[in-house]
Amino acid sequence: MIAILGATGYVGSHYLSYLRTRGIACEGLSRAELDYADFSTFLGWLKDRRPDFVINAAGYTGKPNVDACELNKAECLFGNAVLPGRIRQACEETKTPWGHVSSGCVFQGRPSDNLGWTEDDQPNFSFRSPPCSFYSGTKALGEEMLRGAANCYVWRLRVPFNHEDSNRNYLTKLLQYDRLLDVENSLSHLDDYVAATFACWEKQIPFGLYNVVNPGAVTTLQVVEWIKEAGLTAKEFSFFESEREFMQEAGRTPRSSCVLDSSKIIDAGVPLRPVEEACRDSLRRMAN
Ligand SMILES: NC(=O)c1ccc[n+]([C@@H]2O[C@H](COP(=O)([O-])OP(=O)(O)OC[C@H]3O[C@@H](n4cnc5c(N)ncnc54)[C@H](OP(=O)(O)O)[C@@H]3O)[C@@H](O)[C@H]2O)c1
Numbered sequence: 001m002i003a004i005l006g007a008t009g010y011v012g013s014h015y016l017s018y019l020r021t022r023g024i025a026c027e028g029l030s031r032a033e034l035d036y037a038d039f040s041t042f043l044g045w046l047k048d049r050r051p052d053f054v055i056n057a058a059g060y061t062g063k064p065n066v067d068a069c070e071l072n073k074a075e076c077l078f079g080n081a082v083l084p085g086r087i088r089q090a091c092e093e094t095k096t097p098w099g100h101v102s103s104g105c106v107f108q109g110r111p112s113d114n115l116g117w118t119e120d121d122q123p124n125f126s127f128r129s130p131p132c133s134f135y136s137g138t139k140a141l142g143e144e145m146l147r148g149a150a151n152c153y154v155w156r157l158r159v160p161f162n163h164e165d166s167n168r169n170y171l172t173k174l175l176q177y178d179r180l181l182d183v184e185n186s187l188s189h190l191d192d193y194v195a196a197t198f199a200c201w202e203k204q205i206p207f208g209l210y211n212v213v214n215p216g217a218v219t220t221l222q223v224v225e226w227i228k229e230a231g232l233t234a235k236e237f238s239f240f241e242s243e244r245e246f247m248q249e250a251g252r253t254p255r256s257s258c259v260l261d262s263s264k265i266i267d268a269g270v271p272l273r274p275v276e277e278a279c280r281d282s283l284r285r286m287a288n
Helices: 010-021 039-049 073-094 134-145 170-176 190-202 220-229 243-249 263-267 275-287
Strands: 002-005 026-029 053-056 098-103 152-157 208-211
Touching: 002 010, 010 026, 010 190, 039 073, 053 073, 053 190, 073 098, 073 134, 098 134, 098 190, 152 190, 170 220, 170 275, 208 263, 220 275
Parallel strands: 002 026, 002 053, 053 098, 098 152, 152 208
Antiparallel strands: none
8 A cells, every 4th residue: 555645736646536436545634634744654554554665745935935934934844854754753763665746946947067957966955055935945855854754755856747727837937937947857757757757666777866856957948838839828928037136026036947967767667758849748748
């Protein structure tokens, strides 16, 4: 049986439906029913239920957006840094293999050799390498908590999207915003991410840290062109002139925009389609 922590959330619910669709025995956990954030409660549950694998899709992202993390720091720090440490301890004590949903937002920009950041690079958008947002700082701390963890995957997700209408979907967000910031980013097709991360476990690739983004990078401007080509809107998009203007008018905290290299997971035998293909495919499906 596969256990999913945070199965009520945006990412966790996609794991749940993916596994159910494939007929794989799984159980979604919510703190409302079983307080997995409490160490002894979770340890007891693991000892009792003995799941084959645990997926931690729980965490604090901030609603309506990452700016909320600046206001709810205790909750954010707990969900993103303390909780993974507790899950590690409980999984290590019971020798339960598991995977943790992390984020690519611990990086800013792209490295000077012009390729994406790899798993060997140190986060450069974190409390140890400021400036950063409070959210990114806690996600980097979460990764630190899991360094050297036994039987543990750490999977970096970045700007999830797919064809479904949701205010958490990057493509839906672009369609809704009045003004956009043109930045370059790696993206993760959410269903590709869920399938690829679960394939890590199924294929028994080595435990460790993986960037799980569709290969390549996109700019906001490029995606807007594809949105128009797909006939999804007739509206004229307007853009902030600079990140400075964005921060003055719309944002409370700096956003991470970054390019990640996903060759480690692909070389380990878990394929991911190029970001342009994944993006245009989602837009086509949204338009139909
Ligand atoms: N969405 C994104 O854009 C994105 C991008 C990169 C990485 N991630 C990461 O993916 C994970 C899941 O994100 P999501 O977008 O699915 O978030 P979400 O929709 O807010 O769901 C997260 C779930 O985590 C559980 N949770 C446990 N402790 C929590 C706490 N202290 N504060 C808030 N929720 C807590 C909640 O479930 P119960 O209370 O029901 O247990 C909640 O439903 C997070 O670790 C996030 O950092 C998300």
